[in-house]
Amino acid sequence: MKVLQVSAEFFPLLKTGGLADVAGALPLALADVGQDVRVLLPGFPSIRAGVADALPVAEFDTPWGQRVLLRLGHISVGERQVAAYVIDAPALYDRPGNPYEDAHGQPYGDNHRRFALLGFAAARLAAGLDGAWRPKVVHAHDWHAALAPAYMAFDGSIHRGDAASVFTVHNLAFQGLFDHGHFLELGLPHSAFDINGVEFYGHLSFMKAGLFYADRLTTVSPTYALEIQTPEQGCGLQGLLRGRSRQLTGILNAVDEAVWNPSTDALLPARFDVDRPAGKAQCKAELQAQLGLAVRPDAPLFTVISRLTEQKGLHLVLETLDTLIGLGGQLALLGTGVPHLEAAFRERAAAAPGSVSATIGYSEALAHRLMGGGDAILVPSMYEPCGLTQMYGLKYGSLPLVHRVGGLADTVVDSTPDALSGGSATGFVFDRFDAEGFTGALRRAFELYTRAADWQRVRDTAMRQHADWHTAATRYLNVYEEALQ
Numbered sequence: 470m471k472v473l474q475v476s477a478e479f480f481p482l483l484k485t486g487g488l489a490d491v492a493g494a495l496p497l498a499l500a501d502v503g504q505d506v507r508v509l510l511p512g513f514p515s516i517r518a519g520v521a522d523a524l525p526v527a528e529f530d531t532p533w534g535q536r537v538l539l540r541l542g543h544i545s546v547g548e549r550q551v552a553a554y555v556i557d558a559p560a561l562y563d564r565p566g567n568p569y570e571d572a573h574g575q576p577y578g579d580n581h582r583r584f585a586l587l588g589f590a591a592a593r594l595a596a597g598l599d600g601a602w603r604p605k606v607v608h609a610h611d612w613h614a615a616l617a618p619a620y621m622a623f624d625g626s627i628h629r630g631d632a633a634s635v636f637t638v639h640n641l642a643f644q645g646l647f648d649h650g651h652f653l654e655l656g657l658p659h660s661a662f663d664i665n666g667v668e669f670y671g672h673l674s675f676m677k678a679g680l681f682y683a684d685r686l687t688t689v690s691p692t693y694a695l696e697i698q699t700p701e702q703g704c705g706l707q708g709l710l711r712g713r714s715r716q717l718t719g720i721l722n723a724v725d726e727a728v729w730n731p732s733t734d735a736l737l738p739a740r741f742d743v744d745r746p747a748g749k750a751q752c753k754a755e756l757q758a759q760l761g762l763a764v765r766p767d768a769p770l771f772t773v774i775s776r777l778t779e780q781k782g783l784h785l786v787l788e789t790l791d792t793l794i795g796l797g798g799q800l801a802l803l804g805t806g807v808p809h810l811e812a813a814f815r816e817r818a819a820a821a822p823g824s825v826s827a828t829i830g831y832s833e834a835l836a837h838r839l840m841g842g843g844d845a846i847l848v849p850s851m852y853e854p855c856g857l858t859q860m861y862g863l864k865y866g867s868l869p870l871v872h873r874v875g876g877l878a879d880t881v882v883d884s885t886p887d888a889l890s891g892g893s894a895t896g897f898v899f900d901r902f903d904a905e906g907f908t909g910a911l912r913r914a915f916e917l918y919t920r921a922a923d924w925q926r927v928r929d930t931a932m933r934q935h936a937d938w939h940t941a942a943t944r945y946l947n948v949y950e951e952a953l954q
């Protein structure tokens with residue numbers, strides 16, 4: 470089956486979050502189950518630089534009358550290659566840094582055009598823009614690509630009808646909302662600006678376009694698929710999602726073992742796995758030394774690798790940090806985000822340098838070393854569609870301590886007495902989203918840590934969890950087949 474994956478990010482070329490990891494891993498996993506997969510990406514500088522031999526395949530006009538070139542080349546992912554279409558539109562994409570915002574953190578004023586073009590080009594490919602390769606399924610990811618199903622639905626060409634669209638929600642909170650005046654630039658029929666269409670409380674909503682027009686919908690965990698149908702987490706779209714619940718599937722993300730595997734990870738000072746765990750102690754000692762923490766094997770080392778935003782619930786870590794330090798633990802954080810959280814963690818690190826380290830920035834290498842050296846990873850998100858860091862934590866024997874929501878609830882088994890005696894425990898889960906709830910789980914983590922054999926047993930179970938892309942790709946394939954029916 471010819472499948473076109475459409476996304477704004479792609480690991481290893483451009484990443485601001487989990488979307489990139491999924492967009493980078495899924496095409497190869499689909500290829501491994503026999504599919505003919507290509508990706509479509511906006512021509513941001515890092516994407517253009519990373520797509521080798523990108524040759525022109527077609528030219529077309531945008532709905533607002535701009536001539537655009539489409540190129541086709543290849544992205545090298547380790548030893549392998551992914552065929553990639555790149556939209557060559559420098560006036561829209563040739564801007565350094567974050568793909569969505571300017572240097573002051575403000576969304577670009579022409580984002581509606583920049584990302585409408587992504588969906589438009591996908592629909593043109595589905596309609597035969599590249600005479601040599603036409604997708605049967607267009608799989609669009611998040612609001613950036615969400616106009617693809619809408620453009621496909623209104624495509625009057627002869628090919629309409631035999632290509633299907635699938636839309637995946639990675640985070641419902643980021644919706645791509647624009648002033649309704651911009652709708653007129655996008656070339657969709659007037660009838661689409663309707664409650665049964667792309668209109669959302671008087672605004673143009675890209676997210677709603679994907680949810681309304683795609684043949685099939687998925688999101689990144691079974692629990693989140695249920696949560697987004699409720700008023701608490703539906704972001705105003707719960708009614709539409711409830712109405713489409715038969716077409717909505719939750720498919721858990723997975724771990725790309727070519728990137729995240731402690732037995733082969735070249736970014737770690739020592740490699741380890743469940744049968745040869747010794748390297749983990751060396752990873753911890755070197756990490757403590759690198760970060761200026763007291764080099765103490767007996768101090769449980771908690772880590773955070775995260776965007777620093779309200780969603781991630783990190784105020785709970787700040788509120789309970791004295792308890793964590795008082796119990797003899799250490800915290801090592803890596804993240805960027807809102808200034809007040811960055812400043813708060815910096816201050817706490819300056820006040821207790823032997824116990825707390827805060828690296829404000831983005832570092833793929835340090836993220837791997839934190840996974841390798843940490844004893845536990847804190848993911849207290851308010852909501853979490855899937856979450857990847859807790860899955861990497863499991864794999865690296867860094868036990869996740871998580872809030873029971875979304876994909877966190879689906880991937881971590883709490884260390885209750887029953888789960889401990891039954892051998893299924895993999896981490897610590899709390900229900901109440903407040904300092905008391907969080908502290909309860911933290912104290913249980915400390916207690917378990919003092920029982921070395923029990924901690925080791927939980928860690929072994931965690932490291933043995935399977936979260937492979939093969940399983941996820943097979944599930945996506947089922948969804949594609951349903952969409953084509």
Ligand code: ADP
Nearest residue numbers: 486487775776803804830831832836856857858
């Ligand atoms: P989200 O997509 O909401 O940010 P996920 O847990 O799904 O959260 O994915 C986050 C991804 O981004 C993970 O691969 C994580 O390792 C990575 N990440 C987050 N912050 C940083 C950072 N400061 N430096 C390096 N990697 C980071």
